[in-house]
Amino acid sequence: MKLSIFGLGYVGAVSGACLADLGHQVTGVDLNPEKVARINAGEAPIYEALIGELTERVVSQGRFSATADQNAAVRDTELSIISVGTPTAADGSPMMDAVEAVTRMIGETVRESGKAHTVVVRSTVTPGYCAGTLAPVLEAAAGRRIGDGLHLVFNPEFLREGSSVRDFREPPFTILGSMTDEGADIAARLYDGIDAPLIRTDPGVAESIKILSNAFHALKISFANEAGRLLKSSGIDATEAMRIFVQDTVLNASGAYLRPGFAFGGSCLPKDIRAILSMASASRTDLPVLSAVMGSNRAHIDTVLGMIMARIAEGKPRKAALFGLSFKPGTDDLRESPYVALAEKLIGKGFDLSIIDPWVKTSRLLGKNKAFIEQEIPHFEALLNRDLETTLAQNDILIIGHASAEHLALIGEHAAGKTVVDLANIAALRERGDIDYEGVCW
Numbered sequence: 001m002k003l004s005i006f007g008l009g010y011v012g013a014v015s016g017a018c019l020a021d022l023g024h025q026v027t028g029v030d031l032n033p034e035k036v037a038r039i040n041a042g043e044a045p046i047y048e049a050l051i052g053e054l055t056e057r058v059v060s061q062g063r064f065s066a067t068a069d070q071n072a073a074v075r076d077t078e079l080s081i082i083s084v085g086t087p088t089a090a091d092g093s094p095m096m097d098a099v100e101a102v103t104r105m106i107g108e109t110v111r112e113s114g115k116a117h118t119v120v121v122r123s124t125v126t127p128g129y130c131a132g133t134l135a136p137v138l139e140a141a142a143g144r145r146i147g148d149g150l151h152l153v154f155n156p157e158f159l160r161e162g163s164s165v166r167d168f169r170e171p172p173f174t175i176l177g178s179m180t181d182e183g184a185d186i187a188a189r190l191y192d193g194i195d196a197p198l199i200r201t202d203p204g205v206a207e208s209i210k211i212l213s214n215a216f217h218a219l220k221i222s223f224a225n226e227a228g229r230l231l232k233s234s235g236i237d238a239t240e241a242m243r244i245f246v247q248d249t250v251l252n253a254s255g256a257y258l259r260p261g262f263a264f265g266g267s268c269l270p271k272d273i274r275a276i277l278s279m280a281s282a283s284r285t286d287l288p289v290l291s292a293v294m295g296s297n298r299a300h301i302d303t304v305l306g307m308i309m310a311r312i313a314e315g316k317p318r319k320a321a322l323f324g325l326s327f328k329p330g331t332d333d334l335r336e337s338p339y340v341a342l343a344e345k346l347i348g349k350g351f352d353l354s355i356i357d358p359w360v361k362t363s364r365l366l367g368k369n370k371a372f373i374e375q376e377i378p379h380f381e382a383l384l385n386r387d388l389e390t391t392l393a394q395n396d397i398l399i400i401g402h403a404s405a406e407h408l409a410l411i412g413e414h415a416a417g418k419t420v421v422d423l424a425n426i427a428a429l430r431e432r433g434d435i436d437y438e439g440v441c442w
């Protein structure tokens with residue numbers, strides 16, 4: 001199938017390369033010329049496992065290219081995927097401007113061409129949005145009704161950053177929330193070759209499944225972390241309790257997101273919780289549990305800050321090394337990273353902080369990711385990835401968010417006599433008797 005993808009961020013760049021790999025002819029479009037140039041040079045605009053080599057291969061095979069010419073991309077293809085960003089607006093609701101602008105442009109282009117076209121929305125939207133808001137926009141711009149050679153499908157994406165190519169290839173399910181049967185038939189052809197249950201439903205149900213999944217992930221993490229804080233206060237090993245707890249797959253749906261650890265973050269879970277809360281507020285629906293999730297997450301970061309400040313109260317200098325800055329290992333995405341939040345709090349308390357994260361290379365940061373870290377910690381480049389040996393030698397407080405196996409080995413060599421605040425449950429550190437060790441939930 002010849003298809004276009006609008007928005008070459010995590011979702012668009014990964015979907016574009018993976019769909020090209022499935023045999024489709026893919027044209028990517030982005031407003032950011034650097035992302036377009038990178039794709040055409042065979043380079044992925046994001047940094048994580050597998051995507052670099054996959055992009056290089058499908059671009060060199062001529063199956064994936066990028067352009068800034070939006071109209072040509074629509075004219076030359078039969079289906080357009082929308083995967084532009086939907087960041088949080090000031091009132092907590094997701095900003096739909098980019099989704100709407102792209103939809104309008106697609107509609108106007110198909111009005112001129114007179115050809116059939118299918119629009120597949122992959123960006124996360126609030127329940128009811130496609131049928132209630134986007135369909136009228138598309139129909140008005142195209143000058144035709146949906147069903148008249150024009151289709152609108154909401155097709156949620158479930159990939160996780162850091163494992164996005166694998167997640168694209170092995171999704172839990174493929175959901176097509178289509179306004180027409182023919183639209184679902186056309187969109188289903190995208191995923192020929194993907195071995196996952198294919199579920200057809202209406203757009204509102206599909207939109208709900210996506211946003212509820214993310215809310216449930218955040219809720220589970222908060223639950224596991226609160227369990228961790230509670231059990232630690234009673235001297236009980238939360239890791240062991242939850243290790244056994246998740247073995248119940250009869251009454252508990254899955255063990256994912258239920259291991260106590262550090263706070264959650266990233267560009268999706270916090271954003272989608274805010275989207276749900278703004279929707280609830282607009283409809284005057286009281287959601288006491290979901291309203292508390294972000295507060296619980298912040299309390300978790302403050303608990304770790306408290307552990308570190310307790311050492312300062314004991315006389316240690318305000319100087320620490322933080323391992324891990326991206327929101328999780330295996331990616332350089334810093335957006336709403338809880339490690340950035342922790343770093344910012346420590347800097348605010350006057351710490352001389354060194355940050356080590358081999359995944360984050362300042363020269364590679366782009367777009368919203370770059371803007372986020374520049375706003376949160378303007379001088380981050382000066383703190384990041386100083387010489388590792390020197391950092392380990394000069395810091396008495398080591399905070400382990402995430403670190404490579406190689407770095408963990410070096411940390412182990414330098415840890416004797418130091419304070420280690422472990423957010424990642426590193427057994428090799430936890431089991432040692434010669435360090436001032438404190439785990440976040442154990």
Ligand SMILES: NC(=O)C1=CN([C@@H]2O[C@H](COP(=O)(O)OP(=O)(O)OC[C@H]3O[C@@H](n4cnc5c(N)ncnc54)[C@H](O)[C@@H]3O)[C@@H](O)[C@H]2O)C=CC1
Binds near residue numbers: 268
């Ligand atoms: N990052 C993730 O793991 C996942 C994200 N999602 C959802 O997918 C959507 C996209 O997320 P990301 O890829 O992370 O966003 P992103 O912020 O990494 O990328 C969005 C891209 O859209 C581009 N863009 C904005 N307006 C445009 C326009 N008018 N025309 C063409 N390009 C335009 C931006 O320049 C940017 O490159 C969001 O709704 C997000 O909630 C869904 C599942 C997973």
Ligand SMILES: O=C(O)[C@H]1O[C@H](OP(=O)(O)OP(=O)(O)OC[C@H]2O[C@@H](n3ccc(=O)[nH]c3=O)[C@H](O)[C@@H]2O)[C@H](O)[C@@H](O)[C@@H]1O
Binds near residue numbers: 217262263265269
């Ligand atoms: O809609 C989205 O954008 C995506 O959001 C999340 O994906 P992502 O944010 O990339 O990564 P996750 O692995 O879900 O991690 C999110 C946060 O939760 C934390 N986490 C994850 C797993 C866990 O067991 N515990 C935990 O604290 C991570 O460290 C991270 O801060 C969802 O999990 C994806 O299914 C979804 O497609």
